[in-house]
Amino acid sequence: MTMQIGFVLFPNLTQLDFTGPLQVLHRMPDSKVHILAKTKDPVPSDCGLGLVPTGTFAEAPQLDLICIPGGFGVAGAMADDETVAFVKRQAEGARWVTSVCTGAFLLGKAGLLQGKKATTHWAYVDILDICGAEPTRGRIVRDGKLITAGGVTSGIDFGLSVLAEVAGAEVAQAVQLGIEYDPAPPFDAGHPSRAPKAIVEKSEARYATARQGYRDAMAA
């Protein structure tokens, strides 16, 4: 049985939320990766890069794993009935329902976080309760078939972790070696608990509008 893996694209997603786990999960043995959107037109990402879907929501088979990336476009996706309905319908039959970064809020809008432990980008974890979730800090949070990852680059760790679960540690280690994932960040600033305080505060201010956007989109 071929494992059907699907990523959900929408305008103004953070492209690395998607391209990180894509690079890892496309190495899943006996799998087919679907890059899905409402139409086959290129989807604009946050970096000015257009991403070409491989298929539409309407054409997609039942997915075994569905993954929702995040980004400032998530509030728009939450307001789009067709996108929300697609996520909800697919999640019912999927073995793994997953998100990276603020993609968690689209799962939330589809009613999939109710009573579940979930995480998202560090700047938004505390408001996951608007989706009925139990906000849980962490880089990868698992609750049954739900797997939510933290901000952006968490998606790489998430991908390797799912690969190990499904295909075994050796396959995941080979992929980790193949992508030379031996990270050496030039600063220890990737987590709010260790980044300089002034930088954390400035960043939080930057996310205030998006936080309100998720509240509004959940309430709508």
Place this chain on the structure above:
Amino acid sequence: MTMQIGFVLFPNLTQLDFTGPLQVLHRMPDSKVHILAKTKDPVPSDCGLGLVPTGTFAEAPQLDLICIPGGFGVAGAMADDETVAFVKRQAEGARWVTSVCTGAFLLGKAGLLQGKKATTHWAYVDILDICGAEPTRGRIVRDGKLITAGGVTSGIDFGLSVLAEVAGAEVAQAVQLGIEYDPAPPFDAGHPSRAPKAIVEKSEARYATARQGYRDAMAA
């Protein structure tokens, strides 16, 4: 003065070699990012994802920073006179000439590694001498205006390092925090010196054809 940053796309590139540093470098203050290819048609990547360029080689302004991603498509790009000529011409006027992963071999084909310390994906570092380079193991290797990064995910560290150099540590730390780059790989298998020996050997076998491809493309 706006900093002109350009990525060079070619068929069958490893998309994360490009999308990783793109996510970081598009946050460079006062900059414009160009995603360049021979034509404006979507460029197929190794993951089945089509990437839409923002412009063509012919339309590109003089770049301040040129970045060449890698992947199994590099040998094909080395055999393409228009691509090699574009890289060579742009590199003359650029302040930073850079590559991620096996993109180094395209720089080599353009004559840009002669007598320089350079790195690439771990499985190919030892053959960088075919380009006249001094093969140098490392995640980011600098020699004058040349910056070469190691395999795939090295591009994220490379991007942050360039961002810090050009815009300062605070900007780079804010971006690192924004992409929650606080990596927690599930295994310590991202470097050949620490991955299980059997996995390294199997991986090396997988790269044998590509190694020969770079030799042939340099000799052609």
